[in-house]
Amino acid sequence: MNRVPKSRVFSLMNLTQAACTCPAHMGGAITRHLPSCNSGKKKFASTIQNEYAFEMASSNIRYGEGVTREVGMDAGNMNAKNVIVFTDPNISKLHPMKAVTDSLRDNNINFSVYDKVRVEPSDSSFKDAIEFTRKNGADLFIAVGGGSTIDTAKAANLYYNYPNADFLDFVNAPIGRGMSIGKTLTPLIAIPTTAGTGSETTGTAIFDFKELKLKTGISNRALKPMLGIVDPLNIRSAPKQVQISSGLDVLFHSIESYTAIPYNMRGPAPSNPLERPAYQGANPISDVWSLKALKMTVNALPAIFKDPTDKVAQSQMILAATYAGIGFGNAGVHLCHGMSYPISGLNSSYIHPQYNADHPIVPHGISVAITAPSVFSFTGTMFPERHLEVARIFGAEVSNVRLADAGLVLSDQIRKFLMNLGIPNGISAFGYSHSDIPALVEGTLPQHRVIKLSPIQAGADDLSMIFENSLKIF
Template sequence: MRETVFTYAAPALKFGSGASAEIAFDLSQYAVRRVLLVTDAGVAATGHPARIAEQLSAAGLEVTTYDRVHVEPTDASIEEAVAAARDTGPFDAIVAVGGGSSIDTAKAVNLLTTNDGELSEYLNAPVGEGRVPTRPLLPLVAVPTTTGTGSEATAICVLDVLSLRVKTGISHTRLRPTLAVVDPDLTTTQPAMVTAAAGMDVLCHALESYTARWYSDFDAKSPEQRVPYCGANPIADLWSEKALAMLSGALRIAVRDGAQDSGRPAREQMAMAATFAGLGFGNAGVHLPHANAYPIAGRVRDFRPEGYPDAEPLVPHGMAVSLTAPAAFGFTFEAAPDRHLRAAALLDPTVTTGDGGTLPDVLRTLMRDIGFPSGLAEVGYGEADVDDLVDGTLQQTRLLATAPREAGADDLAGIFRGSMENW
């Protein structure tokens, strides 16, 4: 029997210049006295977290700041954050200020300070046990400072499992933030490559949710078995289409002029597109590019992108996602040609028709324009790594199930090989 029901959920949303100055008022709507503010050292250096903490303190709230979030969180970094929260808590609410790393870390802290069990038990199967939280979580206010992850709108936390050298996540509706406060003014300090990588993450969120397997093509599930990723559906489509249309005009400008006043409208468009895409993929799901990205990021050797902390090798999430996107969407084209062509036209209004190469070509042109690496080879991978990358992708069963076309090991190997050089 096929599924006849799709679900949709979203946090409360506050968007606009100066919105981050109103968080004290927002928290006054709850019985809140003690607040944990979660951020990372780079974002802390901008002064935004300190300003927000001061405003909360001025409103009579007791604020504890944790500023040791790891860029691209790991199981070890999250366990450190959880331990710190347990030592300094209990808290009545959590405020996350930063990119997806800070927001995802805050989600995990919220989960593990309100529910029993260890981090590994909640990780998605087959990496973890897929345990479900049984107790309510604290109010979580997510304040993004990057225009990319959409984590402020989703019920997903992503992290690296160091011992396995692979990314995985926790996915449950209770992880979704209570309120997303999107203030474009907080994104002005993003370096160009951070803007580029985060923007490509937004783009892939929208593309993958728009081309995901249709919700009624899944087998029927009971209410308790339904997961946040329910497949493409009419409501998620609206958010994804709007996000793609916004990206069409804003991404190149935001990368080029984001630090200047002339780039302000583009920054605002990117901030809104990130949230819109999050509202789409946070319900429909993502598929092959994200599944491929997890081993790409988890097995990095010595690549260090411009604009990111250089203390350790890193393939930023948005970069890892998009490097295989052209080949992945070439592979999925036959499952939904109209959707792939529609997505290409939204990204490039000059596109009116085409074949399976249209969307991949649009993506390659955009990636080249914003200064991305030309392919997996440029971030340190080669033919000898393909089997290992395929093995890592095959562990992402939740994401692979959302793909509109089934991808086996040989298919994935072809996608990785085809992504070594995109131009």
């Protein structure tokens, strides 16, 4: 749990500019015959095989109204003796948590509760949860909450099973060491209370790295929950703004994964399938889940904006979140998510309406959505047919649109959609100005795990332009 060395903090900011730009280290397509790489003192073989495969992985999912009451039976079926239930201070007082604890008691399951999860978790809040877990022990984890809670439980589970690990060991490179997870973790059951992150299906845990003032995460299939219990009753009490922000996360999980670089253009094949990343690029299976989630969200989210108690729309959104989680959990996301991390991480004063937080917060879905009009205007020249297909789902007539205009058409559709949901008018609403753009760019550049899946590789100048065009979006 060591602090980041100062030398690491400074070197990260210049990492991308100093990185080798040979095809072996680029996120796009590579050829089978590569020149030698002379970056550093290493040389690479003259022939590297392109990626040729993708791997579909997801948690088991159980869906239905009231299905939360089965979790105690699940714990009993697993012969669990020492359960830790993770939740946040708000959810701890609401129906979803009561349903879980009642079910555990009814089935005579011994459990303890960690209710200090931080909304939009940080490295320090992760470490607090890890310490609690190491002190109490667990043979089953249950996460009751949004993506923050599920991600916190994933991190606690990981480091509980690796008691001697340094915190940076598993954090995504280049911020951390990006080490592989070589063992099966303790079972985790995820019970989402928001229709957004899809974290119940994925092997990703995201957090604010306070010392670096950016977001990063841990990503590995081994983190996936054993089971996701998706119960529409658990999102009934969410405030309108929470539902909108969470729904926007679903929306851009879908769009980004569908427009990401294809899996067979991502780079070289791994030497061992264990090294194939969770985020692999767009592929034929993830496309199906992402497009279905997109269509559901485009219909349901405006209905929730009009009536946040619309039960049909809520049920559709929590199902769409799971669908999108399966899609992006295997394909990945790209620029909107990569750029969202410094938008959230550098925020020093903005607190979004209806978020009962004791710290500044730009909700994740809002921070993802805010750059989208500019992002898809930028990426639209690559795979324009896919951009036009997304625009068509939003309602655009695209039969006579030139492929060269695909990005602009999709950008306009997204802008209208966001405006009708009443989201803030650009990153300037969070207090950012032109002078903050260099810091926002620096916070985005190390997000290799996602930005290298962009259909067009974005350098510092490109990111500056996108942020500049996102100061105001309406």
